[in-house]
Amino acid sequence: MIVPGRRIALPGLDGPGINLAEIARIAKVSRAAVSNWRHRHADFPAPNGGTEANPEFRLVDIEAWLRDHKKLREDTLPARLWPLIENIGDRTLQAAVLATAAQPHIDDDHFHGALADAAKRVTPDGRGLAEQAQRITSKADTRETLDFLVGRWTEVNAPQSKVAAHLARLMAGVAAVVKTHASGQSLTVLDPVCGTGDLLMAAAQRFAADKLTLVGVEPDLGSAAIAGLRLALAHPGAPSDVRQGHSLRADPLPEAHADVVLSIPPWNERDWGHDELADDARWLLGSPSRAESELAWVQHVLARLQPRGVAVLLLPPAVASRRSGRRIRSALVRSGALRGIIALPAGIAPPYGVSLTFWVLQAPDPKAAAAGVFMVDASAIAPADGARSNPGEWTRIAAEIEATVRAAAGEPTSEQGPVAGRWVVQSALQLLDDQIDLSPTAHVPVADAVTIQQLDDISAEFARSVDGLGSAAAVLRRLGFVADGVPTAATTVGDLESARALTLRAGQAIQANEGTPPLDGAIPVLTVPALVRRGRADAWVDAESFARLLDSADPPVVAVDGDVILVGVETVQRSAWVHEGPPTILGPQLYVADHDKRLFDGWFLAGCLGAASNIRRASSRATTSTKIDVRRLQVLQLPLDEQRSYGSAFQAVDRLRHAVEAIAGGGEQLIQETTELLAAGRLNIYPA
Structure with missing residues (x-):
């Protein structure tokens, strides 16, 4: 002891x-x-x-x-x-x-x-x-x-071999959507390159564990032992069997067959055993070339599937179109072994700049070939700036991908076709051309982006933005400036706090619902990532939860109409402003500057604090993220009457910023949607 x-x-x-x-x-x-x-x-x-x-x-x-x-x-x-x-x-x-x-x-x-x-x-x-x-x-x-x-x-x-939790959950989720499994039935899940067991762990959480068996193979003994240990600790009710070995070259479980296979096989692997495995019995669809190690893994997985079994593999996009793999891709389609391919959002897994793909396989069945292959293009679901650092955003994206796969994997009928530009079911005849390009982006047509009425609305909104730009610019043109003069005295936020003329309240992390706040009394939650992504709140809490938070020992910081909000990191264009609209909960690195309105004009205060030169002086680059010491920000020392004149000018600058951003975003959308309609042959040409 x-x-x-x-x-x-x-x-x-x-x-x-x-x-x-x-x-x-x-x-x-x-x-x-x-x-x-x-x-x-x-x-x-x-x-x-x-x-x-x-x-x-x-x-x-x-x-x-x-x-x-x-x-x-x-x-x-x-x-x-x-x-x-x-x-x-x-x-x-x-x-x-x-x-x-x-x-x-x-x-x-x-x-x-x-x-x-x-x-x-x-x-x-x-x-x-x-x-x-x-x-x-x-x-x-x-x-x-x-x-x-x-x-x-x-x-x-083994930090590099770890599978991100959101990716592992999504792979298990796609398998669960495609593989119909009645509760209580026995189910065996296999990962032939299991690493430390992340995909098997996700499968155990997604599928009923009462009759679940988890099987893995991993070349490295240390990783294999850790995988077995994790499964034993987390899921003692599900028998597991993890073996050391190379599944392609010398599978330690050659007789193992699975109902579900989840795997991320090695990519672009040259030394995968091409020469010694030239006549392997697993190559029923053709012997893979040395450059097609991924298609060797595809056939290995098919050889390990039970009848009616389903596999989900994460593969690079090139596997769907490389010339050297055309013969095997053709055989996959003809045999009915290829159920579907899903193009994923970039950033879901390394390499983060590439749109990777899920290949959904099933045990070969010539009858299944008649059902066709579903193609899902989910590459545009993620926001443009990515969401790799936002688990809640990946949860939303995964739910949307699963819903799309559920629609695409349904029994196809003659009436089915592309829905919202996300998916389509292609017959073998449509896929078996000279290239055998199975990339979803080559088959999923882009739906008409907008209706004619929606395009009119976009045009009208763009015109209003242009008018707003003119109005804001006109206000600024009336401003006069002194060429040289004595610098105006300034003081810091820290000094103002000490003098009790101003108080900073720092936001904090809270649990919130993802998405645009509904209209039924929900309280918006504003965070720095939301400002970077959309420039507005994209989370919320319901009224009942908000009331509980206010009664807690550590209530959240809430900005109300007229409050000055500060951003504590250099990641957004707008670092300080006067809040307008409903009460909003503030997340980390956001502050409310409670000020004495007898001493300060709100827009004057926000304008001073948000100036780029002021931000630079108060910034610290000691880490990879540039933080702002908001108490070092400076405020001009001016009488209240002069502050109001400055405040009106600062507010006009802020409106100009809004107008420029609206024109940039609205103009880009107007150009894109108009081009798409023209390219689709939708122009109504009137005679002269």
Whole structure:
């Protein structure tokens, strides 16, 4: 039993190097707090390695210092154990330690294959670490401790192989839409290149787990063992079998057949076994060329599907059109093995600038060929600026893609055709031309963008924007400026706060619904990403939730009509303005400047604070994101009457900005939609 307060260390493993981030995990504080300790406490341990920017310290020294300063807690033992495990060096041996540590908590339905193989490799020192992990893992925190250690292994050893959660959920969701599965039926899910098990984890969450079996193959033993361990911990009720091996060259599970296959096979792989597999029995649709490793994986997956089974593979777009793959693509269509192809929004997975594709496959069935192949073009669903950093936005995009696939994968009839430019079902005859180009963008026609009435509305709105531009410009033309003069005195927001002439209230993150606020009393939620994407709020909370938030211990910051709003980062064109409209909740990096209206005009204050030169002076580029220290922003010291004159001019400038933005956006849309209608032959030519 480990005695609280005693350090955990083994002979020979007493002093691994740990960095500031590891120290923060051990102490359960932020990295900034650790940096602060280094500067404030003269007795903080000196680094024993690393670099000036990322120093490393001996674990034993850090533990002693934390204990002496009463900052070492018993519940941080897993964080203190990980540096010792990491110090082993070999990633497979690290995984072996974790497998051995977890063995008492995992039943035989899970502890076999790669997990058992890895556990056999544990060294004497590693076994000692595993025993320590077992001792600090009680029944109450077994999952939490092991999840932490597994998470650290993945972060350190396999960050590039991690599948983003939104992508894994979408792949499982598409499979669930296409694969009809009655609740209670047995279901086997396979990933032939499973990495650390992200897709299998997503499948277990999406499909009923009462009779679910999860199967994976992975070339790297360490990753395979971690995948098996994750599945055993997260889904103990679903038997799993993860094996080490290369599925194409020497499949360790050649007899395994699955109802669902989810996989991201290697792309552009030259050394995939082309020569030794030239006569492989899996090449029923033709022997893949050396340059078509993806089509080798496609046929391997088809060979592992049960009758009526479905597979979803993530592939690069070139696979749908390369000349070297025409023969196999033709056979996929003729055999009925290709159910559909989905062009995805760029940014959904690396490489982020490319619109990748899902290939939806089914067990070959010549009768299925008559149903055709659905083509979905979802490449334009994501906003133009991408949404990779916004999980809520990816949830919305995934729901829209699933809905489109559900429509496209329905039983086709002669009346079905393209809907909203998103999808179409193509017959084999339509696809089997000389090129066999299966790219969705080559087959999904672009629907007429707008109706004639909508185009008239766009034209009218554009004309109003032009009129607004003229009005705003006319106001500015009447302004006169002094060529030279004595600089006007200014003061900072911080000084105004100290004098109680102004108070800053900082916004904070809250849980909100995605999308445009409805009209039934919902409260808009404005965030910096929303300002970047659309220039307005794109989230909301209902009235009941808003009332609860206001009654909480930490109520949100709400901007009301007439409030001055400031943006605390340099990511938007409009950094300060006077709020107009309904009450709006503000998110992080947004501020309300509550000001004494007897001392300040609102638009004067917003205009001063939002000036580009003022923003530059108050900006800090210490990190990759440029933050603004809003308390360093300056305000001119002018009498209220003069402020109002300035305020009117600042407001006119703001209206000019709105008019320019409206003309730019509206003009672009007017040009695009008019061009599309002309290109579609819709011009009504009247005789002269």
